Amino acid sequence: MYTVGVDLGGTNIAVGICDEKLNIVAKGSVPTLAARDPELIVKDMSDLVGSLAENAGIPYSEISYVGIAAPGSINSDTGVVEYSNNIQMSNFPMCEIFKKYSPIKTVYIANDANAAALGEALAGAAKGAGVALMITLGTGVGGGVIMNGKIFAGGVNYSGTELGHTVLVAGGRQCTCGRRGCWEAYSSATALSRMTKEKMTELSLKGITSLMHSMEKPDGSVSARVPFAAMKQGDPYAKEVCDEYIRYLAEGITNMINIFQPHVLCIGGGVCNEKEYLTKPLIEIVERDQYTRTNPNKAKIVTATLGNDAGIIGAASLGK
Numbered sequence: 524m525y526t527v528g529v530d531l532g533g534t535n536i537a538v539g540i541c542d543e544k545l546n547i548v549a550k551g552s553v554p555t556l557a558a559r560d561p562e563l564i565v566k567d568m569s570d571l572v573g574s575l576a577e578n579a580g581i582p583y584s585e586i587s588y589v590g591i592a593a594p595g596s597i598n599s600d601t602g603v604v605e606y607s608n609n610i611q612m613s614n615f616p617m618c619e620i621f622k623k624y625s626p627i628k629t630v631y632i633a634n635d636a637n638a639a640a641l642g643e644a645l646a647g648a649a650k651g652a653g654v655a656l657m658i659t660l661g662t663g664v665g666g667g668v669i670m671n672g673k674i675f676a677g678g679v680n681y682s683g684t685e686l687g688h689t690v691l692v693a694g695g696r697q698c699t700c701g702r703r704g705c706w707e708a709y710s711s712a713t714a715l716s717r718m719t720k721e722k723m724t725e726l727s728l729k730g731i732t733s734l735m736h737s738m739e740k741p742d743g744s745v746s747a748r749v750p751f752a753a754m755k756q757g758d759p760y761a762k763e764v765c766d767e768y769i770r771y772l773a774e775g776i777t778n779m780i781n782i783f784q785p786h787v788l789c790i791g792g793g794v795c796n797e798k799e800y801l802t803k804p805l806i807e808i809v810e811r812d813q814y815t816r817t818n819p820n821k822a823k824i825v826t827a828t829l830g831n832d833a834g835i836i837g838a839a840s841l842g843k
């Protein structure tokens with residue numbers, strides 16, 4: 524039997540059909556076109572599942588269920604997207620509507636960051652960990668907590684484990700959630716780009732040109748790769764940006780380790796492509812500062828291995 528994972532993002536709908544060992548045997552994507560009627564988005568999700576299955580020669584009778592990873596507050600019991608900012612949905616009965624368009628009648632749904640965490644915990648960098656945490660450094664700071672192979676999403680509602688919206692600096696930088704000083708406002712890839720740009724402006728005012736200036740895009744923006752790329756070429760100002768970024772990231776990760784003491788803490792998102800330039804100094808700070816610094820049993824900090832497939836594989840595991 525096969526299971527299907529649908530990862531609904533703001534830009535693309537990605538679908539994968541998985542075998543029982545969670546290998547993706549067929550995969551495809553179509554644009555989300557997020558501004559349209561959400562029912563049309565769900566119809567495209569169902570159509571893509573159908574065409575992938577047909578091309579792979581897998582009949583619907585061999586698909587046991589579909590799992591959907593969607594952004595926002597997701598009620599996994601009712602199958603309703605209670606609220607999503609990226610794709611405009613409010614109290615949207617996603618699972619019901621999927622079943623309206625698809626012959627597959629067993630449909631599960633979870634928050635996308637939680638699904639990605641589940642994917643890494645079952646088939647990726649945190650495989651085998653009893654308690655696994657995943658932190659995704661992208662537009663925001665996504666968080667997921669997996670306990671014994673299951674998503675922990677909170678109690679009173681389904682909006683728990685928004686790890687990126689815990690405050691690092693009271694009254695600090697404005698966060699997209701309305702609060703000030705959230706971890707996300709310091710450790711997302713967006714925050715890293717902004718910190719880089721601020722450093723460049725500061726240097727320009729002093730009449731200093733750094734390597735980072737030569738990496739600016741024509742529209743004046745800089746990607747989150749710039750400070751690491753310039754640091755690797757010896758730019759001391761870029762190193763200051765990277766050091767500051769890593770310090771905030773380490774503070775947040777140390778907080779999470781002090782709360783959860785996971786067996787494995789997995790870091791995902793594009794910033795992880797910096798590999799040991801990010802992880803080596805980060806792990807040094809976290810191991811030095813964590814509450815259990817003298818305990819030989821410590822959370823293992825690793826980088827994600829499934830990339831964009833984590834959401835698909837996690838979604839395809841929701842019924843397991």
Ligand SMILES: [Zn+2]
Nearest residue numbers: 688698700705
């Ligand atoms: Zn926030």
